[in-house]
Amino acid sequence: KAGVTQTPRYLIKTRGQQVTLSCSPISGHRSVSWYQQTPGQGLQFLFEYFSETQRNKGNFPGRFSGRQFSNSRSEMNVSTLELGDSALYLCASSSHGASNTEAFFGQGTRLTVV
């Protein structure tokens, strides 16, 4: 069974640009969550999607948005990039909507904003 796949692995963008990151969950998983990881800040929760609906949202500005498709693949978009958006973005999938299930992480997309 293939794991969680994130593309691209690395990105370099300029301030003010926008970026779209992609996450393909494990086959059969319907929940996809996104996290921002920076040194010293741990894993900051962005949002969670289930069956194409955003169910949970963290405390990030509206520049951060996402969506989920009918095949459970998810995308995250960041508009008007700032230097502080440089981070490793991780997505995680879990098998269904209950909270008592393991989340499987992808390898992440490392975004550098210059």
Add this chain to the structure above:
Amino acid sequence: GENVEQHPSTLSVQEGDSAVIKCTYSDSASNYFPWYKQELGKRPQLIIDIRSNVGEKKDQRIAVTLNKTAKHFSLHITETQPEDSAVYFCAASKNNDMRFGAGTRLTVKP
């Protein structure tokens, strides 16, 4: 929303000693508490989890305890080995809204 605090941020132990990492959470409705290990350059991976109806769980050298009244939970690693060196994250979750602590960098010295 849920707030998870994790201590210590760094921990160094001698091989064979025990290591303890502690976390507190704010939302009493959280009912699932996983622990993840992240090795350098790799993705976080689940090492153990506990649900709110259980006070303690053990898996070989790893154990987790949960005190719902005090809203804190801890990870215990016994007989540490150099390969236990990594960053460990605790998390608290309700309805698939999973919030993580800031992480603990554990170093096991041979």
